[in-house]
Amino acid sequence: MIKHPIKEIDLNKQSWTSPKDKSDRFIPRNVQSNLYQLFMSEENCQGNTYNNLLQSSILGKSPAINQKLFNYKTENKQNEMNKIINNGLNFSNTPTKVEPEKPPRKINKRPYKVLEAENLQDDFYLNLLDWSPFNALAVGLENSVLIWSGHTSKVSRLCTLEDPDMVCSVAWSQRNQHLSVGNTMGDVDVWDVVKQKVIRKWNGHQGRIGSLAWNNYLLATGSRDRNILVRDVRCPNESIQKYVGHKQEICGLKWSFDEQLLASGGNDNKLFIWSLKNQGELTHFSQHQAAVKAIGWSPHQHNIVASGGGTADRCIRFFNTQTIEQVECIDTGSQVCNLMFSKNSNELVSTHGYSLNQIIVWNYANMSKVATLTGHTQRVLYLSGSPCGQNIVTGAGDESLRFWSVFPSSNSKNNHGITRAETIDLR
Numbered sequence: 493m494i495k496h497p498i499k500e501i502d503l504n505k506q507s508w509t510s511p512k513d514k515s516d517r518f519i520p521r522n523v524q525s526n527l528y529q530l531f532m533s534e535e536n537c538q539g540n541t542y543n544n545l546l547q548s549s550i551l552g553k554s555p556a557i558n559q560k561l562f563n564y565k566t567e568n569k570q571n572e573m574n575k576i577i578n579n580g581l582n583f584s585n586t587p588t589k590v591e592p593e594k595p596p597r598k599i600n601k602r603p604y605k606v607l608e609a610e611n612l613q614d615d616f617y618l619n620l621l622d623w624s625p626f627n628a629l630a631v632g633l634e635n636s637v638l639i640w641s642g643h644t645s646k647v648s649r650l651c652t653l654e655d656p657d658m659v660c661s662v663a664w665s666q667r668n669q670h671l672s673v674g675n676t677m678g679d680v681d682v683w684d685v686v687k688q689k690v691i692r693k694w695n696g697h698q699g700r701i702g703s704l705a706w707n708n709y710l711l712a713t714g715s716r717d718r719n720i721l722v723r724d725v726r727c728p729n730e731s732i733q734k735y736v737g738h739k740q741e742i743c744g745l746k747w748s749f750d751e752q753l754l755a756s757g758g759n760d761n762k763l764f765i766w767s768l769k770n771q772g773e774l775t776h777f778s779q780h781q782a783a784v785k786a787i788g789w790s791p792h793q794h795n796i797v798a799s800g801g802g803t804a805d806r807c808i809r810f811f812n813t814q815t816i817e818q819v820e821c822i823d824t825g826s827q828v829c830n831l832m833f834s835k836n837s838n839e840l841v842s843t844h845g846y847s848l849n850q851i852i853v854w855n856y857a858n859m860s861k862v863a864t865l866t867g868h869t870q871r872v873l874y875l876s877g878s879p880c881g882q883n884i885v886t887g888a889g890d891e892s893l894r895f896w897s898v899f900p901s902s903n904s905k906n907n908h909g910i911t912r913a914e915t916i917d918l919r
Contacts, residue, residue: 599853599863603894604883607640609633613658614870614889616785616802616829616845617702617716617743617759621874621887622671624664628685629876629885630671631893632659637673639685642878650683663704663711670725672711674701680713682725696721696731705745705754707768712754714742720756720766735766737773746787750794753813757784763799765813775816781805788831790856792838800828803846822859826850830875834899836882841898843886845871851886853898867894 611634613620620632627642635653640646653659653675661674669685678697681690699716706712710732712722720735720742735756744757753774754766763784764776777799786800786808795814801807808828810820827845834840838856849872851865874887882901887893 597862597900599865599898600896601863601865603867603896605895607893607895609887609891609893612874612887612889612891612893614873616783616827616871616873617741619661619663619703619744619874620659621876621885621893622662622664623876623878623885624669624671625666625879626669627879628664628669629893630662630664631887632662632673634658637662637671650685650688651681658700660700660702661704663706665706665711665725667706667708672704672706672713674704674713676700678715678717680704680711682711692725692728694721694723694731699741702741702743703745703756705747707747707751707754710768712745712747714745714756716741718742718758720745720754722754722768733768733771735764735772737764737776738762743783743785744787744799746789746797748789748794748797748813749791753797755787755789755797755799757787757799759783761801761805763787763797763809763811765797774813777809777811777818779809779818779821780807782827786828786831786842788833788840790833791835792833798831798833798840800824800831800842803827808842820859824852827871829871829873832875832877832884834881835877836902837900839899841875841884843872843875845873849888851884851896851898863898865896865898868892 609631622630624630629640629642631638631640635655635658637650637659639648639650650671651673658676659673660676663672670691671683671685673681673683678699678701679693679695680701682692684691697713697715697717697719701713701715703714704711709725710722711725712720714720718738718740721731722733723731738756738758738760740759742756742758746755752768754768756764756766761780761782761784762776762778763780765774766772767774780799780801782802782805784799784801788798790796795812796810797813798808798810806824806826806828808822808824808831809818811817812819824842824844826848828842829845830843832841839862840854840856842852842854844850844852849868849870851872853862855862868886868888868890870889872886872888875884877884880901882899883895883897885893885895
């Protein structure tokens with residue numbers, strides 16, 4: 493893989509000069525002048541007071557100044573003195589530094605790499621793209637699974653299913669180079685990619701498996717049969733938990749970062765939250781008005797989960813799994829296909845289908861748009877993030893995969909790649 497230059501954001505630097513006076517007390521010249529005028533006015537005030545007293549004793553008059561005999565410092569002068577002391581005097585030899593404003597982060601609106609993926613299915617209910625912690629990208633193309641290496645940019649074929657079977661989902665383990673593959677027959681194969689062999693083969697579903705989600709040694713599978721099975725890859729046969737609640741096909745699965753909760757979205761417009769500890773449903777949310785495929789857990793607030801609805805809903809909704817309530821809703825204007833929070837910043841990215849086919853980066857603090865990326869000509873159905881948390885890859889019905897640098901890295905550097913096209917060779 494070509495290594496692209498990393499540019500560090502340069503903040504505007506401002507030089508600071510010390511006062512010429514190196515004594516232990518530094519009084520600006522204009523402040524000295526103000527103090528002189530103030531003290532002279534006070535001295536004049538005292539002289540006027542003596543004259544007024546003499547005039548009163550001889551002529552018997554009581555001028556108005558007598559009312560201020562014991563308060564010769566007027567309120568205005570006292571305020572002026574306070575202002576000078578608070579704002580004008582600086583007893584330190586080093587003046588206070590003003591931090592320069594950080595320039596807004598710029599996101600390259602062009603992909604840094606494009607892969608042509610012939611026969612990438614245009615199906616909202618499938619999940620055919622996943623980027624591994626070891627920098628390998630798995631892509632399901634009809635009845636084949638291909639692996640693109642982020643280190644060498646080479647493409648290899650992992651497997652080909654027998655007709656009429658088709659690949660419906662792929663997902664990498666976060667612990668090792670194991671890849672799970674779900675198919676239309678309701679089976680799931682777990683591959684050891686290094687050894688190029690299947691280490692587990694499970695059945696148990698009565699319909700295609702469109703969603704997969706790893707949690708340590710556990711693998712959750714969601715199917716058109718409306719059920720979710722959770723199995724341990726160390727055990728060859730039985731599932732350890734079964735979740736039943738959805739009324740239609742399951743099209744989204746995501747484990748929370750603390751690995752205790754599983755969120756599932758379905759074609760019944762429901763978002764379910766399942767508890768691994770309690771072995772069943774924690775709660776479910778029914779606010780969406782269309783199918784729920786897009787799901788993302790916040791890595792910064794572990795009780796916050798976001799979900800996106802289909803064409804009739806178009807909303808990103810945020811739920812608190814602790815208080816069991818919706819905390820925010822944003823109408824995006826188009827079908828929400830995927831959601832993913834940044835690991836390095838308080839941002840998230842969403843991909844969209846009908847009718848805008850956009851990729852939007854959001855500031856989670858106020859849900860303002862940081863950037864809108866375009867390039868796909870059909871709905872952006874697939875999304876996955878790079879191991880560094882800085883880049884994403886998107887797949888669409890236009891049979892292309894596009895790589896974008898959208899999030900800051902943990903050390904505040906941006907990766908700006910060079911756009912170039914490559915073709916996945918299926919021969």
